[in-house]
Amino acid sequence: MFVSVTGTTAPGIDPTRIRADFPIFGRQVHGQELAYLDSASTSQKPQAMLDAMTGFYSTSNANVHRGVYTLGIESTDAFEAARDAVAQLINAPSRREVIFTRNTTEAINLVAKTVGAERCGPGDVIVSTVLEHHANLVPWQVLAQQTGATLRFLDVDDQGNLQLDELDEIAASGNVRIVAVTHQSNTLGVRPPVEALVRWARTQGALVVLDAAQTVPNRPVDVQALDVDFLAFSGHKTLAPTGIGVLWGREEILAATQPFLTGGEMIRSVALDRTSWNTLPWKFEAGTPAYAEAVGLHAAIDYLQAVGLDAIDAHEHAITEYALGRLGEVPGLGIVGPPDAASRGGVVSFVLDDVHPHDIAEILDRHAVCVRAGHHCTQPLMQRLGHSATVRASFYLYTTTDEVDRLAAGLHDVRKVMGV
Numbered sequence: 562m563f564v565s566v567t568g569t570t571a572p573g574i575d576p577t578r579i580r581a582d583f584p585i586f587g588r589q590v591h592g593q594e595l596a597y598l599d600s601a602s603t604s605q606k607p608q609a610m611l612d613a614m615t616g617f618y619s620t621s622n623a624n625v626h627r628g629v630y631t632l633g634i635e636s637t638d639a640f641e642a643a644r645d646a647v648a649q650l651i652n653a654p655s656r657r658e659v660i661f662t663r664n665t666t667e668a669i670n671l672v673a674k675t676v677g678a679e680r681c682g683p684g685d686v687i688v689s690t691v692l693e694h695h696a697n698l699v700p701w702q703v704l705a706q707q708t709g710a711t712l713r714f715l716d717v718d719d720q721g722n723l724q725l726d727e728l729d730e731i732a733a734s735g736n737v738r739i740v741a742v743t744h745q746s747n748t749l750g751v752r753p754p755v756e757a758l759v760r761w762a763r764t765q766g767a768l769v770v771l772d773a774a775q776t777v778p779n780r781p782v783d784v785q786a787l788d789v790d791f792l793a794f795s796g797h798k799t800l801a802p803t804g805i806g807v808l809w810g811r812e813e814i815l816a817a818t819q820p821f822l823t824g825g826e827m828i829r830s831v832a833l834d835r836t837s838w839n840t841l842p843w844k845f846e847a848g849t850p851a852y853a854e855a856v857g858l859h860a861a862i863d864y865l866q867a868v869g870l871d872a873i874d875a876h877e878h879a880i881t882e883y884a885l886g887r888l889g890e891v892p893g894l895g896i897v898g899p900p901d902a903a904s905r906g907g908v909v910s911f912v913l914d915d916v917h918p919h920d921i922a923e924i925l926d927r928h929a930v931c932v933r934a935g936h937h938c939t940q941p942l943m944q945r946l947g948h949s950a951t952v953r954a955s956f957y958l959y960t961t962t963d964e965v966d967r968l969a970a971g972l973h974d975v976r977k978v979m980g981v
């Protein structure tokens with residue numbers, strides 16, 4: 562009855578074939594195949610990535626940037642090759658601008674606690690939006706409290722579309738130093754007008770920090786075309802392991818900034834009374850880095866690029882359109898966020914009558930349908946939209962129309978079980 566997504570997207574995306582590369586889809590939950598609709602939270606992992614990490618640990622493991630023996634050289638080469646892969650993925654002008662962190666949260670904290678702390682004070686303004694994940698909100702709140710700068714939030718309309726009408730007033734209120742914005746809302750899937758914000762930030766002499774946790778995994782992202790100053794993403798949402806993330810930053814800014822964490826790896830020389838810093842990017846990578854995880858990230862990037870990020874974006878768009886149609890058939894279901902699939906990513910939030918989202922998620926789990934329920938680490942956005950929680954289904958390159966059908970069927974069951 563429903564058009565196959567395979568037939569409507571760019572060649573190369575066949576989610577059924579792609580699923581065969583992901584061992585987790587071989588397992589059952591409650592005697593049923595998995596319908597994994599929580600990739601905005603974390604992605605599943607392809608065998609090629611798991612093999613790369615196991616192979617590395619089995620044959621080449623040694624700490625990086627230390628050993629002059631063969632294993633240490635191989636390990637260092639593999640770690641630094643991962644950096645090159647990231648630089649190429651996001652079109653960074655230089656590998657020196659790619660800093661490995663634990664995740665997006667740590668990357669944004671790094672910027673706030675170094676560049677932010679050095680550049681902000683009383684009379685200065687930090688601008689963010691009510692769309693943000695707490696990871697791109699709390700660090701700026703703390704920075705404002707610690708420096709005396711003012712934190713202003715751009716509002717959204719009732720569907721979560723970012724409003725830019727306050728920019729002139731904000732510009733008149735002080736020196737705008739930092740603009741921190743998400744590339745795509747993890748809760749609603751909306752993609753704010755980043756280009757317009759960057760243009761405005763440039764007129765203010767402000768730095769732009771882009772939270773790309775929800776876009777690097779599924780569409781081509783080019784830091785030079787975006788013209789931002791910093792960009793952060795997490796490996797675990799990008800088919801890679803947990804424990805590795807990326808901060809990209811402009812070299813001239815990073816070079817002029819004091820380190821974040823201090824200790825081993827990030828030094829050039831240490832005496833008892835003074836220390837000089839390593840060059841970029843290692844100046845910002847204190848301690849033993851997550852080098853095996855970097856190998857995993859490299860394999861994940863290779864996998865994504867072999868499939869094609871344009872094709873993944875197109876597939877997510879088609880699946881989102883399909884999901885909005887299927888969810889629209891469920892009586893009492895309200896989409897939270899834009900009702901259409903235009904200019905949004907593969908994330909759909911919804912509520913169902915007055916059934917609590919946690920009850921919905923629990924009943925869906927009986928059908929082996931995995932969705933997230935709650936505030937999605939965006940409490941201010943929830944308050945703005947008048948919800949304490951939503952159910953969120955999110956899609957990726959391995960999502961099939963069959964999974965979406967099972968979500969819709971599960972929601973009909975929720976209505977029956979809850980008597981609505």
Ligand SMILES: Cc1ncc(COP(=O)(O)O)c(C=O)c1O
Pocket residue numbers: 601602664665666667694696697743745746747772774775795
């Ligand atoms: C938009 C966005 N920013 C930041 C984060 C935080 O990512 P992490 O927990 O990997 O640091 C997330 C995670 O869901 C996210 O979706």
